[in-house]
Amino acid sequence: MSLLIDDISVSIDGARLLQGLSITVEPGQIVGMIGPNGSGKTTALRCVYRAQRPTTGAVWIDGAELTDMPLRDSARIVAALTQEGGADLDFTVREVVALGRTPHLSGNQALSARELELCRDAMAQMEVLHLADRGVLSLSGGERQRVLIARALVQEPRLLILDEPTNHLDLHHQIRLLSLLRSSGLSVLITLHDLNLAASVCDRLAVLSKGCLVAFGPPDTVLTESLLSDVFGVEARVVPHPLTKVPQVLYDLGSVTPVKGTTP
Numbered sequence: 001m002s003l004l005i006d007d008i009s010v011s012i013d014g015a016r017l018l019q020g021l022s023i024t025v026e027p028g029q030i031v032g033m034i035g036p037n038g039s040g041k042t043t044a045l046r047c048v049y050r051a052q053r054p055t056t057g058a059v060w061i062d063g064a065e066l067t068d069m070p071l072r073d074s075a076r077i078v079a080a081l082t083q084e085g086g087a088d089l090d091f092t093v094r095e096v097v098a099l100g101r102t103p104h105l106s107g108n109q110a111l112s113a114r115e116l117e118l119c120r121d122a123m124a125q126m127e128v129l130h131l132a133d134r135g136v137l138s139l140s141g142g143e144r145q146r147v148l149i150a151r152a153l154v155q156e157p158r159l160l161i162l163d164e165p166t167n168h169l170d171l172h173h174q175i176r177l178l179s180l181l182r183s184s185g186l187s188v189l190i191t192l193h194d195l196n197l198a199a200s201v202c203d204r205l206a207v208l209s210k211g212c213l214v215a216f217g218p219p220d221t222v223l224t225e226s227l228l229s230d231v232f233g234v235e236a237r238v239v240p241h242p243l244t245k246v247p248q249v250l251y252d253l254g255s256v257t258p259v260k261g262t263t264p
């Protein structure tokens with residue numbers, strides 16, 4: 001499944017949140033959006049999972065404009081893990097994961113044996129199977145995040161939108177999730193604040209700053225020391241990972257400098 005974010009801008013109450021953003025995700029690619037707080041990453045994702053309509057521009061999925069698609073059709077092919085939560089009621093883990101099948105069901109239709117198996121597999125992949133009968137409100141932040149990822153997986157999407165999915169996850173589960181994405185073959189658009197994880201898992205990185213795209217390409221061309229200084233205000237070293245050669249960012253507590261274009 002291919003995604004084209006085509007020159008979108010978003011303005012709300014006179015505030016320009018995004019300006020002329022264009023990004024492509026080719027079939028099977030993982031594209032990461034990185035950028036400082038407030039740079040527009042979530043706003044861009046919201047336009048793809050239809051929580052926000054672009055003020056201008058359009059989003060295309062496999063050549064079809066998203067706004068022309070019935071909501072149910074796009075919900076069958078696009079799954080999103082959002083910052084807005086989605087597990088506020090005290091359903092059990094099993095029930096929350098099963099909700100991922102909703103776009104594929106009609107009325108009160110029960111889950112088929114295959115769908116129950118799918119839910120079980122997703123819970124096993126996210127290592128929450130032992131929590132299946134627990135209420136989600138009793139879970140830790142990381143456990144709940146893993147349940148929500150399992151729910152997105154059982155949707156069997158062709159495009160996965162993930163807004164900071166590693167939030168709350170310990171190192172084991174961060175790496176486990178990203179390696180699962182790598183082997184899934186899904187097209188993925190993901191935001192990550194950990195630049196080293198982003199460089200490890202993403203085919204392309206899109207860097208946003210103040211609502212604009214300032215770089216888009218493979219991690220080893222995008223993650224430069226001058227970009228980190230200009231966009232993030234961090235004087236870091238960028239070195240190749242000793243095994244994978246993927247660029248990795250090294251910094252210390254004295255690395256912070258003013259971001260270009262901001263006044264103290």
Ligand SMILES: Nc1ncnc2c1ncn2[C@@H]1O[C@H](COP(=O)(O)OP(=O)(O)OP(=O)(O)O)[C@@H](O)[C@H]1O
Binds near residue numbers: 036037044
């Ligand atoms: N409804 C709104 N009205 C006005 N401004 C908004 C609205 N929603 C978001 N913003 C602003 O738009 C900017 C972009 O927000 P967005 O959540 O897209 O940033 P982000 O890059 O995802 O940030 P973070 O890394 O902190 O999650 C922020 O300055 C935010 O305060």
